Amino acid sequence: MNEILLVPGLIFLATGTLGIIRLKGTLNRMHASSKASTLGVGFVILAGATEFYPDGAWLTAFLALVFMFVTAPTGAHMVARAREESS
């Protein structure tokens, strides 16, 4: 079960980092960072949650998953507003 979830997680993380390096412009790089990398780390944390399922660490991993999915759009929104209003 972990291998099934880890492989797409690593693929999405690699896609996000490749977008950071290759794309042109701040907003395009933010587009790669805030969607592909967040989905990749979501898959990886879900793999960790299924690894420790009967123990209590499962709930901590699920809390980390919810926290990443809530705070990644918030941070991207703050960076985008700083980009638009500081120039």
Add this chain to the structure above:
Amino acid sequence: MITETGIVVSALLVAAASYRVIDGPRVEDRVVALDTISTNVVALAVLYAVHTGKAFFINVALMLAITGFIATVSTSMYIRDGDIIR
């Protein structure tokens, strides 16, 4: 086997994203690259917890996620406003 490969791939992705931290033409590019590095380090902590079987490192991943979010938001407020606490 897959967890060792994942740890190596995540470490290489952190090293690759540091290129944008060094070479970014604007400050916002560096902030976005540091956010990506923070996300990759969270994945690295979870992969280490799965690899060694130590459930304590799940808490390390949660704390790293909180620290990365606070760093991104405070740096963005500093870029936009010039100060953090108004």
